[in-house]
Amino acid sequence: MNVMADAWLDIGALEEIPLQGARVLKTPKGCVAVFRAADDHVFALDDRCPHKGGPLSEGIVHGHSVTCPLHNWVFDMTSGQAQGADEGRVATYAVRVQAGRVLLDSARLARS
DSSP: OEEOTTSEEEEEEGGGSOTTEEEEEEETTEEEEEEEOTTSOEEEEESBOTTTOOBGGGSEEETTEEEOTTTOOEEETTTOBBOTTOOOBOOEEOEEEETTEEEEEHHHHHHO
């Protein structure tokens, strides 16, 4: 991992994250799940469901949502908001793809 000059952390190549899958980034403040949707959009969320602590990185990615593997809560990966009747939210982090590399906003990560 390399820290970019403008506070973006290079976490690897886009191809290293499977389509409709995730990669986990361990930080001093907890794990962040970095998801790659089928349309190559990339999202970063806390890797812990607020309901029972399930690892969202092991959930099912569908569209721009992920379903918790423990109790099927569904989260919008853009907002972090639980969908449907479930109440809850997970933190989201700014992420972008540049020249095939996935970059995470390290300044936001440090504040969380």
